[in-house]
Amino acid sequence: MTEQVKVDSNYPSPKKVHQVDETTLGITWTDGHESVYPVKMLREKCPCANCIDEWTGEKRIKPGTIPDSIRPVNIKSVGLYAVQFWWSDGHDTGLYPHELLRKLCECEACKKARV
Numbered sequence: 001m002t003e004q005v006k007v008d009s010n011y012p013s014p015k016k017v018h019q020v021d022e023t024t025l026g027i028t029w030t031d032g033h034e035s036v037y038p039v040k041m042l043r044e045k046c047p048c049a050n051c052i053d054e055w056t057g058e059k060r061i062k063p064g065t066i067p068d069s070i071r072p073v074n075i076k077s078v079g080l081y082a083v084q085f086w087w088s089d090g091h092d093t094g095l096y097p098h099e100l101l102r103k104l105c106e107c108e109a110c111k112k113a114r115v
């Protein structure tokens, strides 16, 4: 059997985004990875300029200000690099690059790899 070296410089992108349960979002990636995200954590990690100070990198979301009832109301892929979330609190400026989403993945394998 010959092994083929796969030349693929493309970063994996989300193939399917689905709601796992009320508070959990799941993403199936083109490389087969199954990511899970608590939606509140995703909202708290919003990387937009309103949520993170562009200069200092400091978080502008005060801890505890995101309600447990936060939900994504719309999710759209933006170009080949990011996913945009519309949140139930009206926040819609957050573009989550695929790389960030992979870093935030809370599946068992990723959680273990992070420890």
Ligand SMILES: [Zn+2]
Pocket (backbone or CB within 6 Å): 046, 047, 048, 049, 050, 051, 052, 091, 093, 094
């Ligand atoms: Zn934001």
Ligand SMILES: [Zn+2]
Pocket (backbone or CB within 6 Å): 033, 034, 035, 036, 105, 106, 107, 108, 109, 110, 111
């Ligand atoms: Zn993962």
